[in-house]
Amino acid sequence: MDFEQADAINQAIRLLSLRHRARASALLAPLGLHPGQEALLLELARTGPMIKAQLSEALGCEPPSVTLMTRKLEASGHIRFRAVPSDKRASVVELTDSGKALATQVKQLWCALAEETIAGLAPDTVASLPDTLNTMTANVDSRRRAK
Structure with missing residues (x-):
């Protein structure tokens, strides 16, 4: 691949990422909510x-990020922690009724954002x-290369 093509691809991905995050x-x-909290x-x-360790893995982010997000969501009443009887160090994170209602709102918002993002694309595209983007993500996934 020549530089011009590589630059065009990398710039398009960078701009999409920045603008999608800003719009979200x-x-x-x-x-x-702040970006990331909706994913949780x-x-x-x-x-x-x-x-929390499972959440960290599922979200693809570091445990301290999950800790920060869960603290904020707990303070706003959207999640709660429940002790794990078999492991005194672990706690289970679960949605409250408020969190379930908020997740429903986020789902609607997410549909609207996706529709905005794909406007003008052919149905087959x-x-x-999703498969194309997931492949691209896997190609650059540093966690995969580190193993």
């Missing part, structure tokens, strides 16, 4: 209660987009 941030702000809420809504 603008949409999440009225709900009292959606993961708990999808899978049910889990310990849209259908293949």
Whole structure:
């Protein structure tokens, strides 16, 4: 691949990432959420209660980031912690009723953001987009290379 093509690809990915995050941030702000917190809420809504280490793995972020997000979401009443009887060091994170309602709002917001993002793309392109993006993510996943 020559530099011009590589630059065009890398710039497009960089700009999409920046602008998508900014748009997501603008949409999440009225709900009292910051980028990343919605992913945690959606993961708990999808899978049910889990310990922070599992959340960290599922979200692809570092444990301190999950700790910060869970503290903020607990303070706002959207999640709660429950002790794990078999492991005194671990606690299970679960959605409260407020968190479940918020996750429903986030799902609606996420649908709207996706529709904005894919506007003008052909249906077959849209259908293949998740696989394409997941492959690209795996190609640059530093956790995969570190193992």
